[in-house]
Amino acid sequence: MRDQLTLARFQELADAYGGVVARWPEQHRDAAMALAAHPAAREILDAASALDGALDAWRVASPSLLLRDGVIAGAPVPTRKIMTKARLWWSGIGLAAALAGATAGTAAVAFAAPIEAASDSATSFGDVAGSET
Amino acid sequence: MADHDPDTRLIERVGRGEPAATRMLVAAKLPRILSLATRMLRDTTEAEDIAQETFVRIWRTAGAWQPGRAKFDTWLHTVVLNLCRDRLRRRREITGDAMQEPVDPSPDAEAGLIETERGDAVANAIAELSERQREAILLVHYQDMSGADAAAALDISVEALESLLARGRRTLRAKLSEPQEATDA
Numbered sequence: 001m002r003d004q005l006t007l008a009r010f011q012e013l014a015d016a017y018g019g020v021v022a023r024w025p026e027q028h029r030d031a032a033m034a035l036a037a038h039p040a041a042r043e044i045l046d047a048a049s050a051l052d053g054a055l056d057a058w059r060v061a062s063p064s065l066l067l068r069d070g071v072i073a074g075a076p077v078p079t080r081k082i083m084t085k086a087r088l089w090w091s092g093i094g095l096a097a098a099l100a101g102a103t104a105g106t107a108a109v110a111f112a113a114p115i116e117a118a119s120d121s122a123t124s125f126g127d128v129a130g131s132e133t
Numbered sequence: 134m135a136d137h138d139p140d141t142r143l144i145e146r147v148g149r150g151e152p153a154a155t156r157m158l159v160a161a162k163l164p165r166i167l168s169l170a171t172r173m174l175r176d177t178t179e180a181e182d183i184a185q186e187t188f189v190r191i192w193r194t195a196g197a198w199q200p201g202r203a204k205f206d207t208w209l210h211t212v213v214l215n216l217c218r219d220r221l222r223r224r225r226e227i228t229g230d231a232m233q234e235p236v237d238p239s240p241d242a243e244a245g246l247i248e249t250e251r252g253d254a255v256a257n258a259i260a261e262l263s264e265r266q267r268e269a270i271l272l273v274h275y276q277d278m279s280g281a282d283a284a285a286a287l288d289i290s291v292e293a294l295e296s297l298l299a300r301g302r303r304t305l306r307a308k309l310s311e312p313q314e315a316t317d318a
Contacts, residue, residue, distance in 0.1 A: 012295065012299065013295075015298070015299040016295040016296075016298040016302070017280065017295075017298065018274065018302070023273070023277070023279075024280075025279070025280050025281070025291070026279075048302075051305065051306050052274070054255060054305075054309050055259075055270075055275075057252040057254075058253075058255040058259070058275075059252060060167070060172060061171070062164055062167075063164055063181075063184070064181075067163070067181050067184060068159060070185065071163060071185060072155060072156060074185075074189060074192060075155040075159075075188075075192055076147065076148070076155075076192050076195065076196065077150050078150035
């Protein structure tokens with residue numbers, strides 16, 4: 001977008017945003033670039049850029065790897081992984097329940113079974129042959 | 134505007150828990166968050182705390198992020214600003230003054246600040262600005278935010294932001310032209 005820019009407005013924008021026109025509001029950039037060819041505008045930009053350069057002297061350190069890793073460690077767990085884990089849990093619980101049932105059944109039968117078989121057809125559940133007669 | 138938010142897709146992926154997206158987001162935003170917090174607080178340990186707190190909020194928010202309401206980066210800066218303001222308020226309550234001692238020539242030995250003499254003078258000069266002017270300059274000059282985004286983060290109009298910036302920069306120009314006074318004042 002292109003608008004008419006007075007030198008006064010040009011000065012205001014440089015005072016606020018500095019000497020790099022690319023940092024100015026988009027709607028003023030084209031007009032500002034055109035006006036920048038004017039010596040007075042050039043002077044305004046140079047003064048603003050000098051302050052930008054001075055401000056750039058204040059630099060701060062980059063994040064440490066420790067901080068970065070700590071931050072990543074707290075990130076959400078993938079949804080699919082949660083579902084897989086849940087499925088594993090449920091199948092584990094199911095398997096455990098089945099095994100527990102089988103063990104309990106075996107134990108119950110073992111306790112209830114006759115100590116001595118009365119006949120060849122006797123089973124833990126009784127005398128199969130006898131029950132048929 | 135929020136419709137053109139370049140972070141929207143990335144946040145959605147983070148919300149689904151995609152590890153690659155998480156790493157990308159941290160790579161893109163952690164330096165920005167830490168630089169703002171470090172400049173606001175001038176204390177690396179506290180700035181790192183702020184960065185971690187901010188990411189806790191990001192992780193909580195990512196899954197429910199609603200594009201179109203605000204730009205993610207603007208929301209992020211609002212979070213960091215608010216957390217830093219809370220810290221500064223607490224310091225003020227404890228010390229009876231703003232935490233930021235602009236006259237202190239050695240703010241924090243392990244602050245991670247790459248303190249050249251000029252950098253130190255700039256940090257002190259910015260610390261002497263009013264809170265709103267300081268925040269406006271940190272957002273626009275150091276965080277490279279557009280006027281519209283910085284105004285949104287500060288919850289003011291673009292005109293008000295430009296006024297804060299112009300007054301702040303004018304003061305800084307005057308102070309920095311007297312380099313000896315910047316550390317003695």
